[in-house]
Amino acid sequence: MPKIQAATVAEHRATQRRTLLDAARALLAEKPADPPTLAEVAARAGLARPSVYQYFASREDLFSVVLEEAFPRWSARVSTEMERAGGPGEKVLAYARANLELVAEGEHTLARSLAAFAAGGEFADRSRVLHQQLGTPLTQALTDLGAADPAVTAQLINAVVNAGSQLIESGATLDSTAARVRELLTPYLLGG
Incomplete structure (x- = not known):
């Protein structure tokens, strides 16, 4: 199990979710005509692609x-x-x-x-x-x-x-x- 990087699991999850949202936002702004894949969002956030599904269904x-x-x-x-x-x-x-x-x-x-x-x-x-x-x-x-x-x-x-x-x-x-x-x-x- 990966080590959490916050005082609580809830804080860690909130931070990871925010990181994914910020990564998606940045990628959308950089390439407006080409919305990023979940793999690209995960890579920008520094997470493995499957980790995205812990926070977002699609x-x-x-x-x-x-x-x-x-x-x-x-x-x-x-x-x-x-x-x-x-x-x-x-x-x-x-x-x-x-x-x-x-x-x-x-x-x-x-x-x-x-x-x-x-x-x-x-x-x-x-x-x-x-x-x-x-x-x-x-x-x-x-x-x-x-x-x-x-x-x-x-x-x-x-x-x-x-x-x-x-x-x-x-x-x-x-x-x-x-x-x-x-x-x-x-x-x-x-x-x-």
Whole structure:
């Protein structure tokens, strides 16, 4: 039996599980178009491939946990930035900036990897629901702003943010991209 490397077996198991999740996350970020195998995750974590099955039943199970961690982290970051902003227009601008920051930090690459893996089934359905939840604070801010159709306006604003995301992922700087996005959205959101 391998020696545990923590004060208790429970702590050891929690550490090993975290190590596997971090390894999966890193590999997904490095190669977004090629989700890693369990063997690759195990190797990155410094474990034998069969050890992965003590913590996760399958690759889908592992990626589901990565997904369950990624979306709330993204959502919390965006919500925090929106809460710090002033009125509804500033909240929408904070939403755009926070999303662009997360893209610049590599979080979008992880999300794209998970989306590529989630081509169908329950995993894809869960991914879609979590993604829709990310737009709730934006729609609420637009409702508070008095937008005639907040859902459609949110889609249009997300189109601008997505275009900015693509620019950042193609090498544009966060600051220049965020400035252009703010420049485009400010007349509608702040009337100036």
